[in-house]
Amino acid sequence: MTFLMTGVAGYIGSVCAYNFMQRGYKVVGIDDISTGAKYAVDYLKQNSNFSFYEGDFADNNLLEKIAKENNIECIVHFAANTQVFESTQNPLKYYTNNVCKMVKLLEFANLHNINNFIFSSSAATYGNLIKDEIFEDDIKNPINPYGSTKLIGEMMLKEFSDSKQDFNYIALRYFNVAGASLQAKLGQYNPSTLLIKIAAQTASKQREKMYLYGDTYNTPDGSCIRDFIHVDDLANAHFCAYEYLKENKKSDYFNVGYSKGTSVKEVIKIMKEVSGVDFNVELAGKRAGDPDCLVANCDKIKKLTKWQAKYDDIKLICKSAYEWELFLKQIKGI
Template sequence: MNILVTGGAGYIGSHTVRALIAGEHRVIVLDNLSRGHTAAARGALLVRGDTSDTGLLAELFKKHKIEAVMHFAASSQVGESVREPSGYYHNNVVKGLALLDAMVQAGVPYLVFSSTAAVYGEPEEVPISEEHPTLPTNPYGATKLALESAMRWYGDAYGLRFTSLRYFNAAGADPAGDIGEDHTPETHLIPLVLQVALGNRPHLEVFGSDYPTPDGTCVRDYIHVNDLAAAHVLALDKMASGARSNIYNLGNGSGYSVLEVIKAAEEVTAKPVKVKYGARRPGDPAVLVAGSQKIRDELGWEPCFAGLHTIVDTAWRWHLGHPAGYEERNER
């Protein structure tokens, strides 16, 4: 298929681009490179642009005979979303609607959407299933949920078929070691821990030590980025074979605290990680663990990188080879 991947030069998008190319799909990446990296999108045609540019979208859909879209382009930092909700509603909702409109106008029938466990808010039960109430505690989760709602109505009115994948904590890197996680600023736990192990940071700040968890730190479900990528390909293949629109959680079903992640990183790297404790971060639930049985049953998805040490090890290999991230950082 001919597939447009928005945000395909970013972390999860680039790994999914690689999976699509391996599956012999033709991939066109649309990325404004505000947070993506040209080197991450190697193997695909990279177009620098924004999903708000409806003229560009129409041109790409027509020129490349696009048959499906995978939508990763979004703002995705919880704390930032609390401080700057306007930007999150603009980037994630307004621009998302522009993409949906362009797809409808061009007759592009399939959308795989990068969503988040943040749509659930504070869990009422763990693991969290897709039937759990959606009560986000931060604008990031609220904006993702808003676009999910729009996709459902667009499906009813215009026939758009979508799969929304609600990730828990994406982590790790392709075992080849040439693409990985590089954000500016970095806010994700595993790369922050590994930057301390590399000596690039003096210490790790742990946000909160008084959560109602066994060691007082947040508990999260970490899923390898390649397992996320595989789920995107499965979801697209299923829709192309006639499946209806659907929503799936993606996680390993195991929760690890911040301190457990630090310990695993120290064991993988054989280096100490200095920690300092700070206040809780606004909008952070205490525990988020996925119930992913639905996608296992319906799409046959199974994680290949299930263990925390395995996930950390792949990330460590990326960071060892790219201690300053992608080389073209200053060329954007």
């Protein structure tokens, strides 16, 4: 079985590729390394089940070369622009990369009769729902272009699947992915706006300070609440989604999180605790596009697939992120 994974040099893509290869599957990775890390590609190349093609996942010539040299049976699509605030400042960039290029990938799947597709979607498709837990069937009302592009991606998959009898897909709606892999020397390598990454960088003295973007949200302590999931658990969710797809030949949508929320202020407190560093935090204004609270109901993925969380511990997530930053300082010579 051979999987084509786009965005394989990225944070989630690289960890998922490692997870699949540890199970004995072949992974063909494609990435232009514009936002991914060459380190991740070099690390994955240590496994004989990994092949890498550098370039744009929407490049028809490159895709044809991949199809000619490999028997692709499933596409796992990670490649996308993912920064919420940036999407509000440059929406056309997001529609180009996350929507227009995905059309090219679906055309490739159609041309080569690749009928299994796993899509990296997002909780940003829901928008700012005011409720304790978010279910897959809840209304979708994105409040930023990033979330809109992910919802359009899901719509394209559904309509393509409706038109092509044998094509099936799973859309995984990630909540807040965090931490570094506990199975491999892989984590979030490049600069990021993700909270736990930034807190870990500040604790490891790669930043002088971090910002708390708003403390007047409609939450108990005034800071945003998010459902943080460890990247290894998310990688395993992708494999369980593939097993479901293979066994049932049926498309579906799954939330992936832990069904519990942690506020920004709580994360900062925990990072200080696990690192032993009392770093500087400065209050700043709210960022455009940030919902008050996003917490998943994950009963569906647990009921329909074999997925179970193994690392549901915010302290473990923060500790792994902090230790990853210390490792990066060593290999970068910071």
